[in-house]
Amino acid sequence: AKRRGRGQVVRFTPGMREADRQRAQLESDLQSAVERDEFRLHFQPIVNPETLSIFGYEALLRWTHPMRGPVSPAEFIPLAEASGAIGPIGEWVLKDACLKASAWPSDLYVAVNVSALQLRSARFPALVARILAETGLPPQRLTIELTETAIVANHDEVAAILNAVRALGVRVAMDDFGTGFSSLSHLRRLPVDVIKIDRSFVTSAEIDRNSMAVLKGIAQMGRDMEIAIVGEGVETPAQRDILRRIGCDGAQGYLFGKPTPFVLPTTPMLARAV
Numbered sequence: 001a002k003r004r005g006r007g008q009v010v011r012f013t014p015g016m017r018e019a020d021r022q023r024a025q026l027e028s029d030l031q032s033a034v035e036r037d038e039f040r041l042h043f044q045p046i047v048n049p050e051t052l053s054i055f056g057y058e059a060l061l062r063w064t065h066p067m068r069g070p071v072s073p074a075e076f077i078p079l080a081e082a083s084g085a086i087g088p089i090g091e092w093v094l095k096d097a098c099l100k101a102s103a104w105p106s107d108l109y110v111a112v113n114v115s116a117l118q119l120r121s122a123r124f125p126a127l128v129a130r131i132l133a134e135t136g137l138p139p140q141r142l143t144i145e146l147t148e149t150a151i152v153a154n155h156d157e158v159a160a161i162l163n164a165v166r167a168l169g170v171r172v173a174m175d176d177f178g179t180g181f182s183s184l185s186h187l188r189r190l191p192v193d194v195i196k197i198d199r200s201f202v203t204s205a206e207i208d209r210n211s212m213a214v215l216k217g218i219a220q221m222g223r224d225m226e227i228a229i230v231g232e233g234v235e236t237p238a239q240r241d242i243l244r245r246i247g248c249d250g251a252q253g254y255l256f257g258k259p260t261p262f263v264l265p266t267t268p269m270l271a272r273a274v
């Protein structure tokens with residue numbers, strides 16, 4: 001490698017500024033991305049780990065930036081939250097997901113990710129009610145997924161909004177369960193219908209006895225609390241077997257199907273099995 005000496009310092013600073021500039025540019029581009037029709041939803045199946053029959057699909061947002069091409073939601077969702085653009089973006093997601101799902105077979109549900117910032121607007125339950133009415137999707141076919149790490153402080157406020165949403169007949173799922181600092185206290189205080197176990201537990205259960213014990217514990221807790229359990233990030237048949245053995249209600253992951261722009265009539269795995 002070349003020794004750069006002082007040059008490195010000089011180069012490093014403009015590089016930092018460039019990263020900041022790009023971030024600011026992305027943030028500003030996000031403001032107009034809905035109007036410019038740059039978003040699309042992809043859908044990933046959630047299946048019964050025993051029979052592989054499909055319960056529904058999770059809607060996952062995709063942004064194709066006019067200059068940069070595809071940008072990951074892991075990158076742009078936090079930017080959209082910081083700038084406030086998450087409001088109109090989240091509304092577009094909910095609307096498009098309900099619209100698409102209203103054309104699916106009537107036994108399939110759609111799960112939509114909702115940012116805590118979006119949820120904590122007092123108008124959120126009314127927004128959900130309006131979109132369900134406009135798209136004609138029965139409330140029972142919509143699940144709202146909430147990331148627990150994003151649920152900060154005010155439990156009472158969040159619980160009131162979740163109760164209003166559930167009163168419509170919509171289900172609430174706690175996403176990425178186990179990754180936050182206070183999963184169990186959230187669970188005790190928030191009304192949820194579904195727990196989605198974070199991929200990290202599913203991935204390590206094969207090789208790590210402690211992860212396996214945690215998975216078993218969550219599954220048992222779900223049964224006792226009458227909360228459905230869905231395991232995320234299933235990539236191998238062995239991981240599927242583990243979820244099946246502990247009595248998981250649902251499973252999701254590349255093994256059953258990757259997120260795609262359209263909905264398949266069956267999972268690729270089931271197509272192979274039958």
Ligand code: C2E
Pocket residue numbers: 044059060061072073074077093113114115147175176232233234235252253254255259
């Ligand atoms: P998430 O809600 O936990 O979604 C699951 C993520 O895991 C998705 O990444 C999905 O593509 C990926 N995944 C699914 N199966 C597998 C697997 O078997 N192996 C591996 N390695 N990954 C798998 P994606 O689509 O990049 O989304 C990342 C995160 O961005 C989501 O995590 C969610 O928190 C957020 N997000 C996505 N769409 C939306 C949205 O419409 N609104 C909001 N607020 N957040 C969203």
Ligand code: CA
Pocket residue numbers: 058113145175
């Ligand atoms: Ca999710």
Ligand code: CA
Pocket residue numbers: 175176196198232
């Ligand atoms: Ca998740």
Ligand code: CA
Pocket residue numbers: 176
């Ligand atoms: Ca996640």
